[in-house]
Amino acid sequence: MKEVVTIDEVLLHLDEWRIIDVRSPGEFSDGHIPGAINIPLFDNEERAVVGTLYKQKSPEAAFREGLKIAGSKMVELVDAVKPYKNKPGKKLLIHCWRGGKRSQAVKWLYSFSGIEIFRLEDGYKSFRGRAFSLFENSPFTFNILGGCTGAGKTEILEALSKKGEQVIDLEKLARHKGSAFGSIGEDEPPSTEQFENELFLKLRSMDPHRPVWIENESKSIGKVYIPEGIWRDMRNSVLYTIDVDKDVRLDRALRYYCEPIDIDQLKSSFERIKKRLGGLDYQLAIKALDQGDLRTAADIALSYYDKSYIFQLTHWPKDKVVQLEDCNDVEQTAERLLQLNKIIINI
Numbered sequence: 001m002k003e004v005v006t007i008d009e010v011l012l013h014l015d016e017w018r019i020i021d022v023r024s025p026g027e028f029s030d031g032h033i034p035g036a037i038n039i040p041l042f043d044n045e046e047r048a049v050v051g052t053l054y055k056q057k058s059p060e061a062a063f064r065e066g067l068k069i070a071g072s073k074m075v076e077l078v079d080a081v082k083p084y085k086n087k088p089g090k091k092l093l094i095h096c097w098r099g100g101k102r103s104q105a106v107k108w109l110y111s112f113s114g115i116e117i118f119r120l121e122d123g124y125k126s127f128r129g130r131a132f133s134l135f136e137n138s139p140f141t142f143n144i145l146g147g148c149t150g151a152g153k154t155e156i157l158e159a160l161s162k163k164g165e166q167v168i169d170l171e172k173l174a175r176h177k178g179s180a181f182g183s184i185g186e187d188e189p190p191s192t193e194q195f196e197n198e199l200f201l202k203l204r205s206m207d208p209h210r211p212v213w214i215e216n217e218s219k220s221i222g223k224v225y226i227p228e229g230i231w232r233d234m235r236n237s238v239l240y241t242i243d244v245d246k247d248v249r250l251d252r253a254l255r256y257y258c259e260p261i262d263i264d265q266l267k268s269s270f271e272r273i274k275k276r277l278g279g280l281d282y283q284l285a286i287k288a289l290d291q292g293d294l295r296t297a298a299d300i301a302l303s304y305y306d307k308s309y310i311f312q313l314t315h316w317p318k319d320k321v322v323q324l325e326d327c328n329d330v331e332q333t334a335e336r337l338l339q340l341n342k343i344i345i346n347i
Helices: 007-013 025-030 046-056 060-069 073-082 101-111 123-136 153-162 172-176 192-204 228-235 246-257 263-272 279-288 294-313 330-347
Strands: 017-021 091-094 118-120 142-147 167-168 212-215 236-243 321-324
Touching: 007 123, 017 073, 025 046, 046 060, 046 073, 060 101, 073 101, 091 101, 101 118, 101 246, 123 192, 123 228, 142 153, 142 228, 142 294, 153 167, 153 212, 153 330, 167 192, 167 228, 172 192, 172 212, 228 279, 236 330, 246 294, 263 294, 279 294, 321 330
Parallel strands: 017 091, 091 118, 142 212, 142 236, 167 212, 236 321
Antiparallel strands: none
């Protein structure tokens, strides 16, 4: 049986693999192959001890300590993988950081226990290498959807997706809506590394001969950062910027950020932009929140972000900006975008 497979073989049919990551919980939390299961050989403290011995004493000392730790965990490691073996249509794959001693040791244990398992050549490092390569040498054409806060860009992207277009929702991947208020209603965000991993697999699933629609974002979305190569490509793409009536945007903003209402969280968000907002507007916004006047507070926030968006728009190459007026209706706007895109492609 072939016991070692490459990352390209795995990515070709990723859904056929049940991936076991034997790195420490801390390493796994920083970033992992999406869908992987963490069965660590060492916990965070044990990994630190072994690593310190390797650097400060010798590889042999590190090896002996690692062997001592791992030896007491053999039964535990075998029991941990049992729920995932013999699943129809799934092959087990094990890896560590670079396909070295940790994955080799645990693979030996599993094989000795009668569990059929493959090992990933060059480990998680090879997955990250493929991600960086795609980001830096992207074959995709991006269509960027822009507009002021509350314009309904996410809803329009969803409408485009339903029409069969290729769409990546960066804010969904980042678990953040991309402003000081962006964490409201969202789960704990991923690390930048994990965000990149999810984005990589999204891009790999798409046809490079067809455009990919992405919302206009800053380099950072909350706590994560768009990969440099993708960011560079986005900034050189056509920007479709949509104009939506402010009352419509206010209705949407109240739905996005105030259902359910968390006044303390809204106040904290205003606090984060206090200096840029200005003392008077900040006080007016807090007063409105205290009085339950959410629409006035939202109006102040939108006015601030409108200025930021207009400023950002002036820095986009003018020959790559396409403006659409009267975009209050999501479905109609999605259809107009598709028609405009066909015209631009044929020019």
